[in-house]
Amino acid sequence: MAELRTLARPYAKAAFQAAQDQQQLADWSELLTLAGQIAANAVVRQLLANPGMAETRKAELILEVTEKSVSEPIRNFFMVLAENRRLALLPEIAALFNTYRADLERTVDIEVTAAFELTEEQQQKLAQALSTKLDRKVSLAASMDKSLIGGVVVRTGDLVIDASVRGKLTKLADALGS
Structure with a gap:
């Protein structure tokens, strides 16, 4: 690749x-x-x-x-x-x-996976917050994955923000196991 x-x-x-x-x-x-x-x-x-x-x-x-x-x-x-x-x-x-x-156009495509269906208002708020944080115009694509238990996972390029319950449980299990 x-x-x-x-x-x-x-x-x-x-x-x-x-x-x-x-x-x-x-x-x-x-x-x-x-x-x-x-x-x-x-x-x-x-x-x-x-x-x-x-x-x-x-x-x-x-x-x-x-x-x-x-x-x-x-x-x-x-x-x-x-x-x-x-x-x-x-x-x-x-x-x-x-x-x-x-x-060049200062845009970014972001994939958001949530444990529940995001409303249009929630998507707009999230896009606005990410736009401010990344200093780019955000195009958001939302999907649902119940296995996350709660929270969201945000992906764009190399950046991954895992704010899901499943992700936090995995980190906790890793910390306890070491």
């Missing part, structure tokens, strides 16, 4: 720079995310690994499947990926591109 990310980084940076120069971050993001999802499909991965098919044809097929009209710079980007046999990196390139975009 880390190796793929390392290989994908220069392509993601180049795509991000091109998108910024053209002021088309949203268009590039949407297409790269979609192309990344397509390239992650098991059947498409086999197609990308097929040495009998021309690399440029593989890029054209991915672009066709997206069903989006693409600008010349985007098409050129996909052709460069194809020429360098890097189309399989599309999922990683898309993830890195979206990370760069979120950093």
Whole structure:
């Protein structure tokens, strides 16, 4: 995984720079995310690994499947990926591109898992508190997991805040066991 990310980084940076120069971050993001999802499909991965098919044809097929009209710079980007046999990196390139975009726009996606269903008001209050704490605009996705017993678990990137009863019981058990 880390190796793929390392290989994908220069392509993601180049795509991000091109998108910024053209002021088309949203268009590039949407297409790269979609192309990344397509390239992650098991059947498409086999197609990308097929040495009998021309690399440029593989890029054209991915672009066709997206069903989006693409600008010349985007098409050129996909052709460069194809020429360098890097189309399989599309999922990683898309993830890195979206990370760069979120950093630029100062946004963050947060997953909140609670032991109970959060009301809209609770979600708004939590998003507001996290927005203040992280100094970013927060996009919150809430889910429910009764095994938490009580409380919430907040995840974003590398940050995990475990304020669940299950998490506290686990910490207590670890402390007592050592």
